[in-house]
Amino acid sequence: MTTDPTDKAPRPVRTVTPPAEGADKFLRRREVEDMTGYSKNSIYRKIRQGTFPAPSKGGASSRWSYREVEAWQERFKAGLA
Numbered sequence: 197m198t199t200d201p202t203d204k205a206p207r208p209v210r211t212v213t214p215p216a217e218g219a220d221k222f223l224r225r226r227e228v229e230d231m232t233g234y235s236k237n238s239i240y241r242k243i244r245q246g247t248f249p250a251p252s253k254g255g256a257s258s259r260w261s262y263r264e265v266e267a268w269q270e271r272f273k274a275g276l277a
Contacts, residue, residue, distance in 0.1 A: 215262055222252065222259035231265055 210230045215221040223231070228239060242248035249268055251258035 212262070214266075220261055220263045223262055223265065225251075225258060225260075228260050228265055232269065 212223065212227050212231045225236060225239070229235065232239070234242070239248060243250050249260060249264040251260045
């Protein structure tokens with residue numbers, strides 16, 4: 197039996213702590229990956245397609261609104277995203 201060298205072990209799932217009620221927080225890309233299960237490439241592909249929230253840019257860094265990603269997840273679960 198041979199193994200494909202491109203196969204990668206799944207990254208451990210980490211929980212993203214939601215913000216306090218009525219508040220928002222900004223997520224790093226890795227946190228968005230953890231929250232959605234999507235890879236970096238999939239996230240940016242969906243942004244280009246207009247099917248995923250775009251990040252806010254601050255210099256070279258990108259941050260996503262927790263509430264926007266959470267709302268996207270709800271639409272995705274309902275079959276609307």
